[in-house]
Amino acid sequence: xxxxxxxxxxxxxxxxxxxxxxxxxxxxxxxxxxxxxxxxxxxxxxxxxxxxxxxxxxxxxxxxxxxxxxxxxxxxxxxxxxxxxxxxxxxxxxxxxxxxxxxxxxxxxxxxxxxxxxxxxxxxxxxxxxxxxxxxxxxxxxxxxxxxxxxxxxxxxxxxxxxxxxxxxxxxxxxxxxxxxxxxxxxxxxxxxxxxxxxxxxxxxxxxxxxxxxxxxxxxxxxxxxxxxxxxxxxxxxxxxxxxxxxxxxxxxxxxxxxxxxxxxxxxxxxxxxxxxxxxxxxxxxxxxxxxxxxxxxxxxxxxxxxxxxxxxxxxxxxxxxxxxxxxxxxxxxxxxxxxxxxxxxxxxxxxxxxxxxxxxxxxxxxxxxxxxxxxxxxxxxxxxxxxxxxxxxxxxxxxxxxxxxxxxxxxxxxxxx
Numbered sequence: 001x002x003x004x005x006x007x008x009x010x011x012x013x014x015x016x017x018x019x020x021x022x023x024x025x026x027x028x029x030x031x032x033x034x035x036x037x038x039x040x041x042x043x044x045x046x047x048x049x050x051x052x053x054x055x056x057x058x059x060x061x062x063x064x065x066x067x068x069x070x071x072x073x074x075x076x077x078x079x080x081x082x083x084x085x086x087x088x089x090x091x092x093x094x095x096x097x098x099x100x101x102x103x104x105x106x107x108x109x110x111x112x113x114x115x116x117x118x119x120x121x122x123x124x125x126x127x128x129x130x131x132x133x134x135x136x137x138x139x140x141x142x143x144x145x146x147x148x149x150x151x152x153x154x155x156x157x158x159x160x161x162x163x164x165x166x167x168x169x170x171x172x173x174x175x176x177x178x179x180x181x182x183x184x185x186x187x188x189x190x191x192x193x194x195x196x197x198x199x200x201x202x203x204x205x206x207x208x209x210x211x212x213x214x215x216x217x218x219x220x221x222x223x224x225x226x227x228x229x230x231x232x233x234x235x236x237x238x239x240x241x242x243x244x245x246x247x248x249x250x251x252x253x254x255x256x257x258x259x260x261x262x263x264x265x266x267x268x269x270x271x272x273x274x275x276x277x278x279x280x281x282x283x284x285x286x287x288x289x290x291x292x293x294x295x296x297x298x299x300x301x302x303x304x305x306x307x308x309x310x311x312x313x314x315x316x317x318x319x320x321x322x323x324x325x326x327x328x329x330x331x332x333x334x335x336x337x338x339x340x341x342x343x344x345x346x347x348x349x350x351x352x353x354x355x356x357x358x359x360x361x362x363x364x365x366x367x368x369x370x371x372x373x374x375x376x377x378x379x380x381x382x383x384x385x386x387x388x389x390x391x392x393x394x395x396x397x398x399x400x401x402x403x404x405x406x407x408x409x410x411x412x413x414x415x416x417x418x
Contacts, residue, residue: 003390003406004243004287005371006319012282012390014404019282021404022272022307022411031246032072037079044235044253045261053234054159056088059095061157063180063233066100067110068289068296071165072239072247074116080161080237081119097126097153099162099184102191102351103325105129126153130188139230146194148227149187159234162255166240166262167270167410168212170302170358171198173221174266176238177259182227183351194223196349199357204342212302213267213412215260225256238262243286243407271412274307280402281308282390284317290409291318294374294382295325295352298359300408305362307405307413313397314362315369315390316408324378325352332356333381338364356382369393 001021002009032040041050054060062080064073077096084094096115098106105127111120128151129135137155139148154160164176172179183191197219200207209217236255239247240262251262283304285291290300297318304314324330332353335341338361345353362368363383370384371393379386387393405411 001404001406003282003284003317003404005284005317006291006321007288009287010284010317010371010390012404019280019402019404021406022274022413023406024270024272024411029242029248031242031244031248032250034075034079037076037247037250038083040250040252041079041083045251045258047235047253047258050083050235051087054084054087054089056090058089058159059093059157060084060089060159060161061153062094062096063099063160063162063185064096064114065164065180065184066098066103066106067114068103068292069165069175070241070245070289071163072241072245073114073163075247076163076237076239076250077115077119080163081123091122095124095126095153095157097151097185098128099180100128100130101183101186102130102188128185130186130191133187136187139227142223142226146223147189148230149190150181150227150231151185154181154185154231160231161235161237162233163237164239164259166238166251166266168266168299168303168412170212170299171195171206171210171220171354172224173211173213173215173218174263176262177236177255178221178225178228180228181231181233182224186227190227192349192351194220194227195351195354196345197223198354199342199345201346204339213271215263228255240266267412270410271414273416274403274413275416277307277309277312277415278402279309279312279400280315280394280397281312281405282315282317282402283405283408286407286410288319288321291320293322293325294318294320294359294372295329295355297372298355300405301362301368302358303408303412304405305366307403308366310365311367312400313367313369313393315371315387315393315397317371317390320372320374323374328352329356330378330381333360333383335360367397369396
C-alpha cells in the first residue's frame with residue numbers, strides 16, 4: 001500500500017497476519033460538485049438562507065484557514081462569493097482573512113492555492129497577526145476571566161462567514177467552527193489563555209474531558225466557543241475532505257449548530273474500534289498539509305498512541321517540509337523530561353510548549369521512529385529516533401503485531417467496550 005508523505009508517497013509491503021489497517025471508507029465518497037454545495041447552501045442547518053442573511057447594505061468578511069488545514073476553501077469561497085453577489089452584496093464590500101492564529105503568514109503562492117487566482121485578484125485579502133496590537137480589539141473577559149482580544153476586522157464588517165475543515169484535534173476535540181475565531185483570529189494572549197485550559201496544573205497531565213473527539217465537558221472547546229459567541233458569525237461552513245483534499249461533505253448554517261452536526265457525523269464515520277492495542281503502530285499523517293511541520297504532525301502521533309501498547313513502537317511518517325513549525329520549538333526540549341517541562345509551563349505557559357510537552361510525554365512512553373526531512377540532531381533532541389525509511393524502523397523495532405494508520409490524524413482508534 002502507499003502511505004502519504006508530503007506531496008509524495010512511501011510504498012509499504014506488509015504481512016496481513018501481522019498488521020491490520022485502521023481506516024474508514026470515507027475516501028471512497030465522491031467529491032461534492034458545485035451543484036451539491038449550492039444545494040447545501042440552500043438548505044442550511046438552523047439558519048435562514050444566504051439571501052436573507054446578507055444583502056446590498058452589508059459588508060462581508062469571509063474567514064478561511066491557512067495552509068496547515070485542508071478545507072477545500074478554493075471551491076467554497078468561489079461559490080460563496082457568487083451567491084453573495086447574487087444576493088446584492090458588492091464585491092468591493094467582500095473581503096477574506098486568513099485565520100492563522102500564531103502560525104506564520106500565508107505566502108503568496110498559498111493564497112492562490114487556498115483561494116484561486118480569481119478571488120485573490122478581485123477581493124481584499126487580509127492576514128492576521130496575533131501579536132499586532134494595533135489590529136486587535138478587546139471584547140471583554142470570559143466567565144473564567146480570560147481577556148478576549150480578536151482581529152479588529154471582525155468588528156469592521158456587518159457579516160462574518162467562517163469556513164473550516166472538520167477533523168480530530170488532540171485537545172480541542174475537533175477543528176472547524178469556533179476555531180476560525182479562536183484561536184484563528186485571536187491575540188496570542190487570548191490563545192494562550194484558552195489553550196492552557198487543556199492542562200491540569202494541580203494534578204498534572206491533561207485535564208479531564210480534554211481529548212480528541214470530545215466537545216462536551218472539554219474546557220478548551222467551551223472557552224473558544226464563548227469567544228466566538230461574542231463575535232457571533234452570521235454563517236458557518238464546515239467541510240469534511242477526502243485523501244485528495246476535496247470536500248465530500250459540507251455542514252453549513254448556524255455557526256454553532258452546523259459545527260456540532262459536522263463533528264457528530266465525523267466522529268461516527270471516522271472512529272475505528274479495536275479489541276486491543278498492539279506493539280507496533282505505523283502512522284502516516286496523511287501527507288501535506290497534515291505533515292507540513294512537526295507541530296501539525298504531532299496530531300497523528302497522538303492518534304497512533306491510542307492504538308499502541310505501553311512501551312511499544314510508533315513509526316511516524318511526517319515530511320515536515322516547513323520544519324518544526326516554530327523557530328523556537330526546540331527550546332522546550334532542553335528540560336530533562338516531560339514532568340520538568342510541565343513544571344516550566346506552570347510558570348511560563350506557551351501554546352507550543354504544550355505541544356512539546358505532549359510530544360515528549362509520548363516519546364517517553366513509546367519508542368518513536370520518525371521518517372522525516374528534519375535534521376537528525378533535531379529529531380534526537382525531541383527524544384525520537386530518526387530513520388529514513390519504514391523498513392529501517394521495522395528492522396529495529398523487532399517482531400510484534402501492529403496497526404497501520406494511513407491517515408493518522410483523521411482516524412480515532414477506540415477500545416472495544418468490555
